Amino acid sequence: NAGVTQTPKFRILKIGQSMTLQCTQDMNHNYMYWYRQDPGMGLKLIYYSVGAGITDKGEVPNGYNVSRSTTEDFPLRLELAAPSQTSVYFCASSYDSKRGYTFGSGTRLTVV
Amino acid sequence: AQKVTQAQTEISVVEKEDVTLDCVYETRDTTYYLFWYKQPPSGELVFLIRRNSFDEQNEISGRYSWNFQKSTSSFNFTITASQVVDSAVYFCALSANYNTDKLIFGTGTRLQVFP
Numbered sequence: 156n157a158g159v160t161q162t163p164k165f166r167i168l169k170i171g172q173s174m175t176l177q178c179t180q181d182m183n184h185n186y187m188y189w190y191r192q193d194p195g196m197g198l199k200l201i202y203y204s205v206g207a208g209i210t211d212k213g214e215v216p217n218g219y220n221v222s223r224s225t226t227e228d229f230p231l232r233l234e235l236a237a238p239s240q241t242s243v244y245f246c247a248s249s250y251d252s253k254r255g256y257t258f259g260s261g262t263r264l265t266v267v
Numbered sequence: 268a269q270k271v272t273q274a275q276t277e278i279s280v281v282e283k284e285d286v287t288l289d290c291v292y293e294t295r296d297t298t299y300y301l302f303w304y305k306q307p308p309s310g311e312l313v314f315l316i317r318r319n320s321f322d323e324q325n326e327i328s329g330r331y332s333w334n335f336q337k338s339t340s341s342f343n344f345t346i347t348a349s350q351v352v353d354s355a356v357y358f359c360a361l362s363a364n365y366n367t368d369k370l371i372f373g374t375g376t377r378l379q380v381f382p
Contacts, residue, residue, distance in 0.1 A: 188369070197271075197358060197372035213369070245312065247370075255302055256370060258312040 157181050161246050161259035168236040168266045176231040176262050178246030186249045187229040188213075188256070189221065191242040198245065204229055236266045269294045271361050273373035280349050281381050288344040288376045290359030296320075299363035301335065301342040302370065307355040315357075318342065349380045 162177045180187065185206045190198040190213075200213030204223040218240060220232040229248075233240060243263050247256040270293040280286045292301065303315040316326060318335050326333045330347045346353055356377045360370040 190372075195276075195374070197273075197374040198370075200369060200371075203369060243310070247312075255300075255314045255317045256312075257314070258304075260311050263310075 159246055159248055159257050159259040161244075161262050163262060164260065165263050166265070168233070168264065170236060170238065170266060172236050173232070173234050174236070174264075176233070176244055176246070176264075178229045178231065178259060179227050180229075180246075180248040180257070181227065182248060182250070182257065183226060184248035184250050184257070185226065186251075187223065188247045188249075189219070189229070189231045190245045190247065191215065192245060192261075193242050201231065201244075233264075238266050240264065241266045269296075269361055269363050269371050271359050271371055271373035273359055273376050275376045276374075277377040277379070279379045279381065282350060283348050284380075285345060285347050286349050286378065286380075288346075288357050288359075288378065290342045290344065290373060292340050292342065292359070292361045294361060294363040296363040299361060302360040302362070303333065303342075303344050304358045304360065305355045306358065306375070312358075315344075346378075349378075351380050351382055354378060354380045 159180045188203045189201040192198050199215045202221040204210045207226050210221050243261050245261050246259040249256045272291045299320045301318045305313045323335050332345045334343045356375045358375045359373045362370050
């Protein structure tokens with residue numbers, strides 16, 4: 156099984172550009188999450204989803220949007236990229252709280 | 268409010284030393300889960316352990332051991348006989364909402380093990 160797959164692995168954006176970070180999982184997990192990790196910091200929750208068609212904001216949602224049309228996919232959209240969005244983005248999924256998360260390998264995004 | 272505090276920003280040890288990484292958590296929920304994740308220099312996040320709030324037994328897995336104490340709201344992680352390959356950032360995390368499984372992370376402890 157592939158687990159959680161994130162694409163791209165690296166990306167450089169110019170200020171004001173938009174992009175979508177892709178996240179796919181093949182474990183039939185209902186719960187999916189997007190986190191960002193800034194240097195020297197822990198992970199901050201951006202958005203999460205408890206199932207297809209259901210999404211909710213996390214701790215730092217401003218400047219991002221998500222959708223969950225299928226169980227497998229949970230894309231994260233950045234509109235009007237800003238330097239403050241320079242970060243490493245992790246997608247994760249879980250079956251339930253008893254089993255912990257499975258993380259993707261991360262996307263390193265730089266906004267210049 | 269829920270919070271995870273890892274007061275040790277960085278720890279350096281020499282190989283074969285034992286090292287303990289501290290984690291203190293805050294939650295008002297009676298049912299919660301605690302986790303440790305490892306982030307090696309390659310950047311991925313690796314799940315190490317999960318404990319639920321009703322199980323205070325210490326756990327040992329090879330050179331790794333975890334000490335969960337509800338009385339002090341702590342979930343400390345000890346590496347015995349550390350190795351260079353243990354060099355990584357270690358995150359403690361708390362999940363205290365059963366319905367959404369959101370994880371709240373500490374800021375991490377960077378462990379450097381020197382040969």
